[in-house]
Amino acid sequence: xxxxxxxxxxxxxxxxxxxxxxxxxxxxxxxxxxxxxxxxxxxxxxxxxxxxxxxxxxxxxxxxxxxxxxxxxxxxxxxxxxxxxxxxxxxxxxxxxxxxxxxxxxxxxxxxxxxxxxxxxxxxxxxxxxxxxxxxxxxxxxxxxxxxxxxxxxxxxxxxxxxxxxxxxxxxxxxxxxxxxxxxxxxxxxxxxxxxxxxxxxxxxxxxxxxxxxxxxxxxxxxxxxxxxxxxxxxxxxxxxxxxxxxxxxxxxxxxxxxxxxxxxxxxxxxxxxxxxxxxxxxxxxxxxxxxxxxxxxxxxxxxxxxxxxxxxxxxxxxxxxxxxxxxxxxxxxxxxxxxxxxxxxxxxxxxxxxxxxxxxxxxxxxxxxxx
Numbered sequence: 239x240x241x242x243x244x245x246x247x248x249x250x251x252x253x254x255x256x257x258x259x260x261x262x263x264x265x266x267x268x269x270x271x272x273x274x275x276x277x278x279x280x281x282x283x284x285x286x287x288x289x290x291x292x293x294x295x296x297x298x299x300x301x302x303x304x305x306x307x308x309x310x311x312x313x314x315x316x317x318x319x320x321x322x323x324x325x326x327x328x329x330x331x332x333x334x335x336x337x338x339x340x341x342x343x344x345x346x347x348x349x350x351x352x353x354x355x356x357x358x359x360x361x362x363x364x365x366x367x368x369x370x371x372x373x374x375x376x377x378x379x380x381x382x383x384x385x386x387x388x389x390x391x392x393x394x395x396x397x398x399x400x401x402x403x404x405x406x407x408x409x410x411x412x413x414x415x416x417x418x419x420x421x422x423x424x425x426x427x428x429x430x431x432x433x434x435x436x437x438x439x440x441x442x443x444x445x446x447x448x449x450x451x452x453x454x455x456x457x458x459x460x461x462x463x464x465x466x467x468x469x470x471x472x473x474x475x476x477x478x479x480x481x482x483x484x485x486x487x488x489x490x491x492x493x494x495x496x497x498x499x500x501x502x503x504x505x506x507x508x509x510x511x512x513x514x515x516x517x518x519x520x521x522x523x524x525x526x527x528x529x530x531x532x533x534x535x536x537x538x539x540x541x542x543x544x545x546x547x548x549x550x551x552x553x554x555x556x557x558x559x560x561x562x563x564x565x566x567x568x569x570x571x572x573x574x575x576x577x578x579x580x581x582x583x584x585x586x587x588x589x590x591x592x593x594x595x596x597x598x599x600x601x602x603x604x605x606x607x608x609x610x
Contacts, residue, residue, distance in 0.1 A: 239542045239543065239544050240541060240542030240543055240594060241542065241543045241544065241582050241587070241591045241594055241595055242544050242582065242586065243544035243545065243546055243580075243582045244423055244544075244582075244584060244586070245584070245586035246422060246423075246427070248586045249585065249586060253479060253480075253483065256479045257476060257479055260275075260475040260476055260478065260479050261472060261475065261476070263275075263475065264471045264472050264475050267471070269471040270470055270471050270472060271468055271470055271471065272294070272451075272468050272469065272470070272471065273471045274471075275471040275472075275474040275475040275478070276294050276468075276469045276470070276471055276474040278474070278478060279294070279469070279474040279475070279477050279478045279481070280292040280293065280294050280434065280469070280474075282478055282481055283418075283434060283436070283477075283481065284436065286401075286408075286481060286484075287408045287410060287411055287416070287436050288407075288408055288411065289408070289410070289411045289416070289436045289437065289438055290437070290438045290439075290440065290443070291436065291437050291438070291439075291440065291442075291443035292434050292435070292436045293434060293435045293436075293437075293443055293446050293447045293450065294432070294433070294434050294450075294468065294469025294474065295432075295433045295434060295435065295446075295450045295467040295468065295469060296431060296432070296433065296450075296466075296467040296468060296469070297419060297421070297431040297432065297433045297467075298326060298395075298397045298417060298418060298419025298420070298421065298433040299326040299329070299330055299419075299433075300433060300450070300465075300467040301415075301417035301418065301419070301433040301434060301435045302326065302327060302330035302331075302367070302393060302395060302417050303330045303333060303334055304435060304446045304449050304450055304465075304467065305393045305414070305415035305417055305435055305446065306330060306331065306334040306336065306365070306393065307334060307449060308415070308442050308445045308446045308449060309365065309391045309393075309414060309415075309442075311334075311336060311364040311365055311391065312364055313335045313336070314335065314336065314337060314362075315336055315337065315362050315363070315364035315365075316336070316337045316338075316339045316360060316362045316363045316364065317331045317336050317337070317338055317339065317363075317364060317365045317366065317367060318339050318340075318341050318355060318358050318359070318363060318365070318366045318367070319331060319338050319339070319340060319341070319366075319367050319369075319553070320340070320341060320342070320343050320349070320350045320351075320354075320367075320368070320369050320371070320571070321340040321341065321342060321343060321552045321553050321554050321564070321569050321571035321572065322343045322348060322371065322549065322552050322553070322571035322574065322575065323369045323371060323395070323549070323553065324397075324548075324549065325553060325556065325558065326397075326419075327367055327369055327395050328340075328553055328559070329558075331367070336364070336365075337362075338559075338562075339358050339363070340358075340553055340554050340559075340562070340564050340567075340569075341354035341355050341357065341358040342354035342567075342569040342570055342571055343371075343569075343570060343571045343574075344570075345570045345574070346512040347374050347511070347512040347514060348371050348372060348374065348525065348574075349368065349369070349370065349371055349374055349375070349376040349377070350366075350368045350369065350376055350381065351570075352377060352380045352381070352384065354569075355381070355384055356384055359384075359388050359390070363388065363390060364390065364391060365390055365391040365392065365393060366381065366384075366385060366390050366391075366392055366393075367392075367393045367394075367395050368381050368392070368394055368395070368413075369395040369397075369398075370394065370395065370396050370398060370399035370402055370409045370410075371398060372398055372511070372521070372522055372523040372524075372525050372548070373398050373399050373402055373425065373491075373519055373520035373521050373522035373523065374399075374402070374511065374512075374514070374517070374519045375399065375402045375403065375404040375409045375514070375517045375518070375519070376394075376404070376409070377404070378394075378404045378407075378409065378412040378413075379404070379405070381412070381413075382412055382413070385413075391413070391414050392412065392413030392414055392415075393413055393414060393415045393416075393417060394409060394410045394411075394412060394413045394415070394416040394417065395417055396409050396410040396416045396417060396418050397417065397418060397419035397421075397424065397433075398419075398424065398425075398522040398523070399520060399522065400418060400424065400425045400426040400484060400520065401425065401426075401484055401485060401488050401518070401520050402517070402518055402519065402520045403517065403518035404516065404517055404518075405516045405517070406516075410436050411436065411438065414437065414439065414442065415435050415436070415437050415442065415446075416435070416436045416437070417433065417434075417435050417436075418433055418434050418435075418436070419432075419433050420432040420433060420434075420473065420477060424522065425484065425487060425488065425491070425520055425522050426477065426480055426481060426484050427480070428473040428476055428477055429472075429473065429476050430472075430473055431473075432469055432470070432473040432474070432477065433469075434469065448461060448462070448464060449464045449465065449467075450464060450465060450466075450467040450468055451464060451466075451468055452464045452465070452466060486585075487584075487585040488518075488520045488521075490584075490585040490587075491520060491521040491522075491583055491584060491585065492519075492520075492521060493589075494521070494524070494583050494584070494587050494589075494592055495511075495519075495521045495524055495583065497589050497592040497593070497596075498510070498524055498581065498583075498592060498595075498596065499513075501592065501593065501596035501600075502526070502596055502599060502600075505596075505599055505600055505603055506528060506530075506599075506602070506603030507528050507529055507530075507603075508526050508527070508528050508599065508603075509526060509527040509528070510526055511524060511525055511526070521583055523546070523548055523580045523583065524580065524581045524582075524583040525548065525578050525579065525580050525581075526578070526579050526580075526581060527574060527577045527578055527579070528577055528579065529577060530602075531547075531576065531577050531578065531579050533602070534579060534599065534602050535547070535579055537598065537601075537602040538595070538598055538599070538602075541594075541598045543582065543594070543595055543598055544582055545579055545580055545581055545582065546579075546580035547578060547579060547580065548578065548580050549575060549578075550575060551575055552565075552569065552571040552572045552574075552575045553571075554567065554569070554571075554572060555572060555575070581595055582595060
């Protein structure tokens, strides 16, 4: 491909010696499950997040499920989730014996609509899961205000937003829990599945730490039935190496995004991502919108440029949620899913790559008879 969407091998080559040494150390130590490497990364990520506690687990979906369980929400109560996110957010709710209720997203930045959130709150609502989608922070001041007014618990799904900030505070640290995924394609990605929960509450931290380790702290002292969801030493050691580079990678992503803004402003009917004052958008994805999404994507592919669609169906329109009857709601999310397109972004890209993508987009819209 002329411009790839993601290039993890290129990333690996920039730190090959450190990654290889970290892996070799774990093998030599034999500390494959939890252990000192997991402990170290948890401490490092807690410090990076500026939060009291970080608890590792097997993946980001488990992180949400365990956070929900630790909050001891009433069985069958309602949890509000934005309609435009990956299914892991909503399936964690239903698999926890709770009812998911979808609300709309903001049409400018795709994060949870505060008006939509307020509209869906009922006497049965127990929690809300705002998603910092694409690396864009939600309006956490408004979310926390609404949650406080209605006595709701808040779990921040920060799977796409490592290092993102709202008014100088790291996302994931406003609510009762912040959950993170380290799926390989994330801004901070492992070489397999991994996740964490962060919280400022010592009691909640102890509870989820036990919950993910069969309800125990010591080897055979099981206080309750838990589950097996632990951060393994190999992934932790790799993440420690990568965490030291995360802010540099974010800076590179921001530079790529700024170049896109400069090159694509006013091109065709492209709607570029909103830039909110007082936030640090970390651009896990650079998502544009156009009425000719599929044709533009084909045009880019013909020129060797990879792109993505996140996500092709809003959650209420999935077969998994057909019985909910929310596919017909007049959500912006239920319309925008046919128009969103993720352009390539990442530290693997040069500014020349950006210009190549931009030139292909401009060529497409000029060919469509739009001189913009």
